[in-house]
Amino acid sequence: MAIRDYCNSNVVCCEPDAPISEVASLMRKHHVGDVVVVANQQEGQQIPIGILTDRDILVETIALDVEARLFTASDLMSSPVTTVHEAAGISETLGIMRGKRIRRIPVVDKAGALIGMVTTDDLLNLLSVELSMLAGLVAEQTIKEERMRK
Secondary structure, three states: OEHHHOOEOOOOEEOOOOEHHHHHHHHHHHOOOEEEEEEEOHHHOEEEEEEEEHHHHHHHOHHHOOOHHHOEHHHHOEOOOOOEEOOOEHHHHHHHHHHHOOOEEEEEOOOOOEEEEEEHHHHHHHHHHHHHHHHHHHHHHHHHHHHHOO
């Protein structure tokens, strides 16, 4: 199954020139730990150019006792941003994430426009549900076998 079927389409985004205080406010308002920094293209498509996490803000400003208000999203974002194509499978997506050692990855269409975000938490929840269903099938099969053999 394609990763587009599992990604969250409600991605919090900002422009590269957004002040860090605005980015932090977006994170707080939407209860997220990351914001995708986008460049708006023709036809309103948002092209991911970076990603900024709460950890980036903490490590690059507060930990260094530097005024956060001096920075914009483009100053602190991780770039280039690693993305995954919407048609990629779960295994391929996990492989990219593991290879790059990242916990979240924007999902893009063939034009590179943002369509969603997938996180390790999302994938862990998905896989745990599927494993639970598989375990239930095994248990049910044993019960069925016992009933048939009585």
